[in-house]
Amino acid sequence: DQGFEQHCFKGKTLTYCGAYPEGMGHDDCVGTHTNGGYSTDITVHQRFVFKVPEGMPLEVAGPLCCAGITTYAPLARHVKGKKDQHVGVVGFGGLGMMAAKISKAMGAKVTIFSRSDAKKAEATALGANLVATSDSDSIAAMSRSTDNILDTVSEFHDIGKLISTLKSAPSPVLASTPHPSNFRSCCRWRPWQ
Secondary structure (H helix, E strand, O other): OOOOOOHOOOOOOOEEEEEEEOOOHHHHHHEEEEHHOOOOOOOOOHOOOOOOOOOOOOHHHHHHHHHHHHHHHHHHHHHHOOOOOOOEEEOHHHHHHHHHHHHHHOEEEEEEEEEEOOOHHHHHHHOEEEEEEHHHHHHHOOOOOOOEEEEEEOOOOOOHHHOOOEEEEEEEEEOOOOHHHHHHHHHOOOOOO
16 A cells, blocks of 8 residues: 555566566466566556556657656655755666756756766767776776766676765665676675675
């Protein structure tokens, strides 16, 4: 009733890459996994569904329903309605681009952390700053300057040096994490320890 179904320990089935649990009404699916947006059919409760407005092209709705929702949720929690926010966005692909756009729409200053400065023009067009993670001096100059970091990179990478850019009450969010077997080795900042 409180809208926290995704935090249930028993009976939770994730939309994407979730294992079907035994004894929950779909025993013919046990041993398989969910396919999320790659599914041909899906049955969910109506409160998890919304209608795409008439006239909205599906090629516009798709990114909003995927990258938009993935990045909006943490930004709404940590940035929306707060003054003078500085958001660091790690990666500037689909999720990163959407995170930058939404952060700017919420009035935040945005810095994109990317492997190189190859996408600097795109970042500037969005009103964001781009810093190459390979430029140690630029990273050091940003020490304790960001309020939040939204990491959208799914490949193995070290986020340790980026954590140093967070202010003293940090809110790092990993929106796209590496395979679980690689997670602990790529993340030197370990909140679970």
